[in-house]
Amino acid sequence: MVISPVHYIVAPLLAAFAIALLSKIYKNAARIVPGIVLFYNIVISLVLMPQVLEKGMISEVIAGWEAPWGINLVLTPFSGFLTTAVSVIGFAIWLYGYKFKVRLQGGEVKYYEILQMMMIAGSLGVIITGDLFNMFVFIEIVGITAYSLTAFYRHRDGAEASFKYLLIGSLASIFLLMGILIIYTQTGSLNMAQIAERMPMVPQTMKVTALIFFLIALGIEAEMFPMNGWAPDAYSQAPSPTSAVFAAVVSVAGVYALIRVTFTVFDVEGVHQYLIVMGFVTMLVAEISAVAQVNLKRMLAYSSLGQMGLVLIAFGIGSHLAVFGAIFLMLNHAVIKALLFMSGSYFIYNSDDKRLIGLNGIHKRLPFVSAIFSIAAFAIIGFPPFSGFWSKFYILIAAGDENMIFLIIGILMVTIIELVYYLRTVARIYFYKDEVEHTEHKPSINAIVAMSFLTLFIIVIGIYPNLITGYLHQAADSLLDKASYIQHILK
Amino acid sequence: MMEFSEIFFKYKDLITVAVYGTAIMLIIIGLYGVLLKKHLVKIAIGLTIMDSGINLLFVAVGYIQNGTAPIFSPGHEGDAIRMVDPVPQALVLTAIVIGFAVTALALSLIIRLYKHHHTANIDQINSLKW
Numbered sequence: 001m002v003i004s005p006v007h008y009i010v011a012p013l014l015a016a017f018a019i020a021l022l023s024k025i026y027k028n029a030a031r032i033v034p035g036i037v038l039f040y041n042i043v044i045s046l047v048l049m050p051q052v053l054e055k056g057m058i059s060e061v062i063a064g065w066e067a068p069w070g071i072n073l074v075l076t077p078f079s080g081f082l083t084t085a086v087s088v089i090g091f092a093i094w095l096y097g098y099k100f101k102v103r104l105q106g107g108e109v110k111y112y113e114i115l116q117m118m119m120i121a122g123s124l125g126v127i128i129t130g131d132l133f134n135m136f137v138f139i140e141i142v143g144i145t146a147y148s149l150t151a152f153y154r155h156r157d158g159a160e161a162s163f164k165y166l167l168i169g170s171l172a173s174i175f176l177l178m179g180i181l182i183i184y185t186q187t188g189s190l191n192m193a194q195i196a197e198r199m200p201m202v203p204q205t206m207k208v209t210a211l212i213f214f215l216i217a218l219g220i221e222a223e224m225f226p227m228n229g230w231a232p233d234a235y236s237q238a239p240s241p242t243s244a245v246f247a248a249v250v251s252v253a254g255v256y257a258l259i260r261v262t263f264t265v266f267d268v269e270g271v272h273q274y275l276i277v278m279g280f281v282t283m284l285v286a287e288i289s290a291v292a293q294v295n296l297k298r299m300l301a302y303s304s305l306g307q308m309g310l311v312l313i314a315f316g317i318g319s320h321l322a323v324f325g326a327i328f329l330m331l332n333h334a335v336i337k338a339l340l341f342m343s344g345s346y347f348i349y350n351s352d353d354k355r356l357i358g359l360n361g362i363h364k365r366l367p368f369v370s371a372i373f374s375i376a377a378f379a380i381i382g383f384p385p386f387s388g389f390w391s392k393f394y395i396l397i398a399a400g401d402e403n404m405i406f407l408i409i410g411i412l413m414v415t416i417i418e419l420v421y422y423l424r425t426v427a428r429i430y431f432y433k434d435e436v437e438h439t440e441h442k443p444s445i446n447a448i449v450a451m452s453f454l455t456l457f458i459i460v461i462g463i464y465p466n467l468i469t470g471y472l473h474q475a476a477d478s479l480l481d482k483a484s485y486i487q488h489i490l491k
Numbered sequence: 492m493m494e495f496s497e498i499f500f501k502y503k504d505l506i507t508v509a510v511y512g513t514a515i516m517l518i519i520i521g522l523y524g525v526l527l528k529k530h531l532v533k534i535a536i537g538l539t540i541m542d543s544g545i546n547l548l549f550v551a552v553g554y555i556q557n558g559t560a561p562i563f564s565p566g567h568e569g570d571a572i573r574m575v576d577p578v579p580q581a582l583v584l585t586a587i588v589i590g591f592a593v594t595a596l597a598l599s600l601i602i603r604l605y606k607h608h609h610t611a612n613i614d615q616i617n618s619l620k621w
Binding site (some may be wrong): 162181 | 518525531534538541542545548549552578579582585586589592593596597600601603604607616618
């Protein structure tokens with residue numbers, strides 16, 4: 001069998017529909033099938049990534065229609081890197097959630113797994129598609145499954161969070177359609193490479209109008225301020241493994257879509273400055289809001305928005321080193337935030353309290369999970385022995401190269417805010433006394449394996465960053481080299 | 492008696508303006524409903540109206556005066572120049588299906604919200620705040 005990029009999307013989608021049938025025959029199929037499929041996605045990455053790195057990119061034609069007319073899938077080193085990361089982290093989250101789902105209140109395991117598989121399939125689709133309308137369809141797949149998963153627990157807040165998310169997501173999709181329509185009338189194409197080729201001929205006013213629509217629509221998906229009010233609600237109300245998927249997979253896909261459109265499709269001056277400013281505002285507002293939170297998951301969600309803001313700043317700087325740092329940070333954020341949600345949800349589960357007060361002195365009951373959470377917290381702040389240090393370090397150096405002194409000061413100040421609320425949380429875990437008696441739920445063995453694997457990744461990459469910097473440099477090159485993207489797809 | 496196509500040609504600019512104007516009016520009316528109405532069902536209706544507006548806009552963009560269906564058939568090879576653009580129509584079909592799914596989901600969420608809160612007023616449903 002020949003492995004091609006289309007399998008990334010087809011395998012999870014097929015699995016999502018097969019689960020419904022298979023679980024009629026064998027009850028546990030709903031739990032096992034997603035693991036097999038995500039493992040298969042990792043295998044696809046292992047087979048395809050060497051080819052991608054050798055050839056520059058792989059372009060896959062769907063249904064025999066050549067690139068400008070049909071839909072094509074593109075695996076560049078950048079998108080390939082992200083699909084690999086998404087598959088590996090998706091697999092870890094599946095492993096983590098394998099036993100967790102037994103305790104779901106209300107819903108059934110199979111519905112949860114079907115929605116989760118479709119969400120991952122949609123995110124992978126957003127990352128590898130080369131067609132603007134196809135990207136819209138995948139964003140809608142991610143959106144609809146994400147709304148449903150947010151409302152998965154049948155209590156009142158879930159429905160409220162989900163409705164907010166649905167409302168803002170639908171507005172995003174309408175703006176996205178407007179942008180696509182303007183682009184289509186001006187260039188007569190939906191293929192990203194062809195649009196990019198014809199973009200210099202488009203009048204400036206049309207270009208800017210379309211870009212504004214895209215920035216609003218994709219800004220909502222990429223959690224950019226001020227369109228990110230849905231995120232903390234959705235993160236905190238969704239089932240715990242889903243919160244991890246939101247942070248690690250969906251936000252990555254959103255940022256990728258935003259960056260692909262602004263970097264490759266459009267050639268408007270000033271969009272980089274816009275990304276820097278909005279990224280900075282996003283980061284500042286999110287981190288300050290995070291300090292004020294009393295609910296652990298909401299705090300993590302706001303921290304997630306802050307990290308996405310930093311990613312946008314780094315992409316906005318736009319030099320090779322900055323883009324390199326941004327992709328590194330996307331990877332780090334996906335791994336570390338998934339880890340924080342994984343360990344954090346064990347705290348919540350053990351303390352019968354979603355608030356931070358529930359963490360008091362929890363290290364006595366959950367020593368392993370506490371250690372993992374602390375390592376992840378230090379890593380996301382950017383302490384040296386962990387991988388989070390390198391991404392922030394490279395972004396700061398890139399900002400220094402461009403003489404953006406105020407940006408460096410801003411990022412460091414926001415890091416101090418980050419330091420405050422993460423250290424406060426870690427201090428609660430280790431140094432506060434807890435008077436109340438609690439029920440005890442030890443983490444299951446699969447969850448321990450999944451969390452240890454991701455923790456090991458943070459530490460190994462923190463000590464030997466050279467293991468992945470080669471890939472990251474190629475990914476950054478491929479994002480910045482617009483001409484070869486166009487040339488390769490249109491031949 | 493004028494043929495329909497004659498009337499159409501006489502007023503074609505007016506009709507084009509009317510179609511685009513209707514589409515944009517629908518989007519604005521829908522946006523108004525989404526942003527300013529307090530009732531959950533009215534918000535959902537606003538979303539649907541916006542969807543209709545954008546779909547109409549898509550179809551209008553692909554339309555050609557006096558065009559034919561974009562199907563090649565024997566004896567009509569010369570018609571290619573008069574064929575309407577099929578791409579926006581394909582896009583609209585997809586967008587309609589997606590809009591349908593989102594509306595269905597929105598209504599089911601509204602039912603659940605109503606069951607929990609016994610009200611459909613969005614101001615009274617505020618358990619989640621910043």
